Amino acid sequence: MDRRKKEFKQSRRNFLKHTAFAASALPLSRSFQWPDIGKQPDGGRGVPLRWLGQPVSVIPRGITWGVPWEKGELGGADGLLLKADGANVIRAQHWVTARWPDGSVKWTAHVATLGREKVSKLILQRSTDAGETMEHSGMHVQQDSREITVDTGKARYVFSKTGQVLVKSISVETRTLATDGHLVLQWQNLPEAAEGEPLLTDSLRSEVSEVVVEHAGPVRTVVKAEGIHRSIKTGRALLPFTIRFYCYLNTAGVRMVHTLVYDADEYTDFIRGMGIRFAVPMADELHNRHVRFCSADGGVFAEAVRGLTGLRRDPGRAVREAQVAGKPTPPVAEFNPAVAKGLRYIPAFGDYTLCQTTPDGFDIRKRTAAGNGWIDSAYGHRSGGSGYIGGASGGIVFGIRNFWQSFPAQIDIRHAHTGVAELTLWLWSPSAPAMDLRFYHDGMGQDTYDRQLDALDVTYEDYEPGFGTPHGVARTSELEIWPMTETPAYADLVEIVRQIQDPPFLVCEPTHYERSGVFGKAFSAASAGNDAERAIETQLAFYVDYYKKQIEQHRWYGFWNYGDVMHTYDTDRHVWRYDVGGYAWDNSELSTDLWLWFYFLRSGRHDVYRMAEAMTRHTGEVDVHHIGRFAPLGSRHNVQHWGCSAKQLRISTVVNRRFFYYLTADERVGDLMREQIEGARSLKAIVPGRKVGQVASIDEDTVSMSFGTDWGALAAAWFTEWERTGNEQIKQRLINGMSTIGGQPRGFFTGTANMRLDNGMFETEERNTIMVSHLSAAFGLPEICAELIEAFDVPEFNDAWIRYCIAYNAGSEWQEQNLGEPLQRLNLAQGHSRLTAYAGWYLKNRALQKRAWTEFYAGGSGLKAEIPNVVTVGPPEVLSAREEALSVSTNAVAQWGLAAMQCLA
Known part of the structure; x- marks a missing residue:
């Protein structure tokens, strides 16, 4: 047995001995086939960590984060320690999520429970002393054929393996x-x-089909449940779901990541409400039962089920103060006798509803019971989507993350005046209009390709009957439940809600991300060494800040929309073109996701991380078909996220997901990346360029693939799977594709060829003509090619890619001399300056590096090197005030940002 396999098996045994059952599974539990490599010293410097945004509070919370490592620096995750203030070892859990080609560690994931003490100066380093390693008592996990029990040390969760119930009980x-x-x-x-x-x-x-412990360790347990919603009356099944429950050592709360896939008929099925429901036992007297709702700005709506304040007769100051604070009141015998005698005449309000049907307003209503009228209780701007239901002796804090941003959402409390209250966290509010996902027009006679191309020329919308369907799209939401042994004080409740909405998270310094060399070295830590660099940094920051404002000013929110941005602005109406064909929702066009993620890595900005996180959650779920005819392809930009008939790998590409996965170890995004591995098979039936000349392969074993948007996306999926698992078959597919692209008569300029589905090899094209598209390198191809060239020794591929990088912007004279003919109909010259910069860096060619800057500043099909002029437009010309930078479009900003960052790198 080679040493790598032996180490893995020993590590697995050590990991599992801290759990209560032998069937638990580590992430990526298949045996690795990496080359043997010894552990390299890191000089003892370790990796400094810092909080993203506000530091974690005094309330203990489990945190999972990722850290990159330089090639050759680390052999495995064993022996890593998390230290605070340079000395105190903090209980943590570590595992490998990706490796470099030499087998050394590229990314690790880490888990710790932090918050009880004020933690500062956190550092991750390798232990040099065996005595430093902290023994973990670990979480206690048990399972049998019916249920799984997880005991965190602060709370006990019982999950059902069968039936309609997911969480059987939550106990403290x-x-x-x-x-x-x-x-x-x-x-x-x-x-x-x-x-x-x-x-x-x-x-x-819900009807459960499978529940497993997906990840078990001494600090974190992940329980994954899959199933479908089934009708109580008819037995019909709709909307398959996956929900993951995250439990952390010594914390009471559970985090839930809920994903549903839309498999209904949008013309006959209208979802009126969707959520998760719990029963909450109520043991306290009615006047010691409490309801709390929190606003997004830290306000609290607080009432007792049976209120004792404001009465004609004063129950006593001690009684009133206790009830308002949520603490047990004095015994009834100590109440004012007039109040004690008349308690039964004070109404007990058992039902409460908080409803947010727009991003700008919520209301709270209450009633005594069904059959009686509702009383308007409060109104507010934006709800925190969180609150408390229970008594002075305990209950649960609940929360839906990004609540108002994902409107319409709702929280219902029912029967709080009885022995068991009912809490429903509605991800889609039943008080709002039903979910209507029908296509927004009737086709307007576009029944032939000619008519569809004519319409495309007018509205930029690629339409084809039957393609604009939501079937197969998904949505992922996050929720939390925190059991409490008393009604939380206002300040504590507000702090928990802040954590739910903006979870504490650990990141590295930008200099560490740069030094590690991950993501193809396509970024550098933000610098300001001279006036030119300072100007670029200022402009980079301007565009991010501008889009933050646009999201808010134009209300780019909603259950199906949150996380995306719009494509192009309408200067006449002073709105983004939300209703114009292919100019509306961006759907990752020209790598908006990459722009935000690279900018976060080099800036470390909290707000940028949250923008990129929301975009990844959206574009990976809503813009992609996960089941059905179009799976796993994504939809091009459109008025509706799924509306465009161009279903392509360029939208579902793993290039856009890898950042979030490696920074968080998020299992759902891991699922999304694996969906793409066999994505080429869908291109047999859904040819990406079928309307503009791409011909489907007639051989059932091959598929027509472009080398840019198609293979680039496929290569990203394969490369990511290989670095996560060491799968040799996947690696060989990559190398086969690289070598046969490099072997084409025109290399990357061959453009398209048939690829074998079983091994990734391209057939050699007999034609010697040049095919080039400005889009080929606009969807992550340059970024993944940089990683492929670094990982594998395929000289013909390297030569083909460097030749493409040099030639694209070289000018007609150079092209004719070196390619035999000038390239036609080129676009996005500014965005392609990063290709020239890469070639200059790769070849150590100063002339190419200077040429890249010339191309960048020339601004071809892009933006000028200056802060755009911004004007404010207000009523009556528009509904509400908004800022306009007329030269800004999302395509141009994304490509300008990537070019700027990569030229700097």
């Missing part, structure tokens, strides 16, 4: 604080009631 010590956690779905046959048409409704509940 001997007290059960929540039970019967299950998903709910409300369906109707029409978008709204219509005269003469019967409105049919139905209720569905």
